[in-house]
Amino acid sequence: MSEPAATPDLTQHYQQKIRQASSEVGKVVVGQQYMLNRLFIGLFTGGHILLEGVPGLAKTLTISTLARVLRLQFQRVQFTPDLLPSDLVGTMIYNQNKSEFEMKRGPIFANLVLADEVNRSPAKVQSALLEAMQERQVTIGETTYPLDLPFLVLATQNPVEQEGTYPLPEAQVDRFMMKVYVDYLKKTEELEVMRRMANLSYSSDVQPVLSKEDVFGIRNLINQVQISDTLEKYIIELIFATRKPAEYDLADFAPYVQYGVSPRASIAIHRAARAVAFFDERDYVLPEDIKEVAADVLNHRIMLTYEAEADGVRTQDLIEAILRKVPIS
Secondary structure (H helix, E strand, O other), rough: OOOOOOHHHHHHHHHHHHHHHHHHHHHOOOOOHHHHHHHHHHHHHHOEEEEEEOOOOOOOOOOOOHHHEOOOEEEEEEOOOOOHHHHHHEEEEOOOOEEEEEEOOOOOOOOOEEEEHHHHHHHHHHHHHHHHHHHHHEEOOOOOEOOOOEEEEEEEEOOOOOOOOOOOOOHHOOOOOEEEOOOOOOOOHHHHHHHHHHHOOOOOOOOOOOOOOHHHHHHHHHOOOOOOHHHHHHHHHHHHHHOHHHOOOOOHHHHEEEOOOOOHHHHHHHHHHHHHHHHHHOOOHHHHHHHHHHHHHHOOOEOHHHHHHHHOOOHHHHHHOOOHOOOOO
């Protein structure tokens, strides 16, 4: 089935809906526009998003508010040390009346799943997300159940330096399209938060704006945003620079790189750059679009050595150097 053509009227209609959705979230969440933009990119390109930041920065509030703006089925899972895989995906239970086993579905069977503080649970539970995130399906016993589309995991985590957290397995981290670092608010924004929340009559009501059909409609339009061969090759050069930095005039970083990024990173940059172009009301990708999303796509996929940590070399330092050194040819 062919995708609907990207007519100016249809494009403007959906772009207006995105602005309305952002405005509705803004009724509840102050600031954090960068985080919201990344959540929209994930939603409209089918990419899971991992948010990292200290507690209290409105990560959960932003996702739950966005879910209310969407006419999609939403489930929130609070990850805890005693959570079991069956608590997430579901299990088979015996029905005595029917004398047969029935499947009890877990919260993973939703369009939008908030995995809150995902690194509070051990690796066995975290790994239960893998099949759902990659294959959009869940296997319980000998039966595989497809998940309803769109399916998106939006996860939050506290920094691993904090007590009581478990680092996510590399295979799972790679399934996230972006890892977004959430920072503190500006003074004026935090003042507004304080005034809102101190008002006992404050209401957090929002109106639903986007439906499942809207999500797929916007995805179709983003898929029609043009990206030149030159920029596609530029993305590949960025990816290879994380694997072989010495070949890109980055020899100083070579001893610090244990593993570069996987092919999922090139796919993610390609999709995210087209989404940025669409949000900016363009039907073509600019180099700036690629550079805007590169750090969030790459930062959790590059594995540095212990020497890098000892010498104070950060993943962000390598990414910034790559974006400076790799030319667009």
